[in-house]
Amino acid sequence: MLIDTVDPEKIVLQVYVQNLDGTPKTVLTSATVRVYKIEAGSEVVLLAATPLVQVGSTNVWRYTWTPVSLPVGHYFAEYSLVDLADDHFVDVEDIDIRDIAVQADLVLIRKIERGRWRIVDEEMIIYDEDALTPLLRFALKDIDGIPSNVNIFERIPV
Secondary structure, eight states: OEEEOSSOSOEEEEEEOBOTTSOBOOOEEEEEEEEEEEETTEEEEEEEEEEOEEOTTSSEEEEEEOOSOOOSEEEEEEEEEEETTOOEEEEEEEEEEEOHHHHHHHHHHHHHHHSOEEEETTEEEEEOTTSSSEEEEEEEEOTTSOBOSSSOOEEEEO
């Protein structure tokens, strides 16, 4: 699971439970999830074992977690399940929390690369991917700092 935010308000932790033959398993005696990270070689628990709730009568078991804060980093969600035959299953899912500001920068860079740009008078205009919506404007200067649209030496955000 990848969460693109610095401090998520809610993280939905869920597991789809199946029998060995691939058919949905809709009855469990116990289903829990816990979240932890490894720090300096030790396990740090952020969410102690918490019951998962079955979604309707499906094979989906879910818990919506609202952490106080969850900094950018790598975490693990451990799902522990027990069925009617008292068989125990454990699965671990990676959770990567990434900085949304970095992601927003990447989106802007993609728009700049895919959009068009145009020089009008002594100004460079960079458009969104629709080629109509201006994203950025730059004043263009020559080597002497004089506004120019030829022999451009510098661009300054407008």
